[in-house]
Amino acid sequence: MGERWDVVVVGSVNADLVVGVDRRPAPGETVLGSDLATHPGGKGANQAVAAARLGGRAGIVGRVGDDGHGELLRGALAGDGVDLAHLVTTPGTPTGVALITVGPDGDNSIIVSPGANARLGPDDVAAARAMVTGASVVSVQLEVPLPAVRAAAGIAARAGVRVVLNLSPAAPVPGELLALCDPLVVNAHEAAFLLDGGGDARTMAAALAGSGPRSAVVTLGADGAVVADGEGTTAIPSPKADAVDTTGAGDAFTAALCLRLARGDSLRAAARYAARAGAAAVRRRGAQSSFPTPDELPAP
Template sequence: MRSRDWDVVVVGSVNADLVVGVDRRPAPGETVLGSDLATHPGGKGANQAVAAARLGARAALVGRIGDDGHGALLRGALAADGVGLDRLATTPGVPTGVAMITVGPDGDNSIVVSPGANARLDPADVARARDVIAGASVVSLQLEVPLPAVEAAARIAAEAGGRVVLNLSPPAAVPDELLALCDPLVVNEHEAAFLLGAGARAEDPAAMAAALARSGPRSVVVTCGADGAVVADGAGPEGAGGTVRIASPTVEPVDTTGAGDAFTAALCLRLARGDSPPDAARLAVRAGAAAVRRPGAQSSFPTPDELPDPAPGG
């Protein structure tokens, strides 16, 4: 087997999360007072790179930030967790991506995302990062950056013999050629229903995973929050080779922000180290459960000794 420079390379977004607590959301034309503004590092790409590194992966990130204070903050946070940043480009004159989040008293949130530099990531950036992407055991992709960049990264990874993991978030239609490279495609139940179309929301997660596997990906993982995950392995032209349910440890949730990114990062790490998708998912549900026990996204991501014990029978 070819020696790889990186366990996990993430091609994705880097955002500053700007969070304000409010007693109630303003009506149109109304102003309300909120809490002090809190700024946290975020973005699905950065989150997954940090979560993987914190679990012990050799992780790198391909993406774009702006030449502003948020960009400097985010680069520093990524470097502090040991993420490789040689292919994290700075876009002059363009702001770093920002998520503006208001959180109500019941913990629900409303989010407006300004992609900023993330929207400038293109196939030329990916081509310049070819050495890093081709040197990865697993390349993790999401859809908070333009689809052409995602497709270009998947092709480079596949041509180099790496494994392509696509977290279809936020949900969007993607070409069959991209789905065919996914091993696995990672979706939650809503994203699975989006791909499967009308009527899918009534489906059991195992049925959705099997149906998605028959649609082209080499394997599929459907995440189910506190109920764990379902893995459909061995997919291809003849369909899936069966589904496996993975139970999640029971924990007291504080904040679910970033739990899906912690799950995907742990899944990628274990796949990079040779686990099958079901075995990788057994660690991933523990990482996702650990992340809900603390507030925030990157601030909640666990180290190996912070993972909860596996669920009974898991």
């Protein structure tokens, strides 16, 4: 049978450089912030760590640079038990970095410098074929080049592996990629981008599920999520949580969703579990440092 993974993530691995601010600066303005904190991050690494911390067997396909940030990230991923067999070090290239400001309400603004992530390509995915086809669920995002995402989704789908696309950051994607998604996971801003217009979450989720993906999930932060598929549209509430830092909460949600789908849950049951993971993640600072273990999840 060979090795199996619950969730394999093909995606970014970044160092998060985080500064807290009382308010975000206006154009041309300087404001003082907190001491700089460096955390392991990147949507790909975040989702792999979150799935592993919830008890899943997780692997990652990605790239880091040959610098101190790359060493930090390798150590963090290994410490949570993520399989690093296909995390490639890229000579002469910096590791990806996310510049994050966190306001007093816990909301964040992020600028990503891709670094080595921009070098991830279809050849890397092909080299990781055994890992990709040995997964129950493959999760992809858009912090790495689209050709790598398409290659991963195609290899996974042809092998009967479920594909979850977290379309973040928002960008145009071909219809043949959307058709492989089960589900497509987006927040309200990303949903509005794809639909070329906003609307209420239920309407957007239904429209997305009818536009190519086999199913869709629109995440709404503290308001939970909306799930849409051939069975209709369902609102998924979120447990109440006092938000300290929302960085990584969406990744915790997506990782938990992937893990529960890998374990055989229905999409709605998986989304209810994922909402609990997302709520838990806002209670501590940082991304990976905030991800819960199963006994830290709030009650349903």
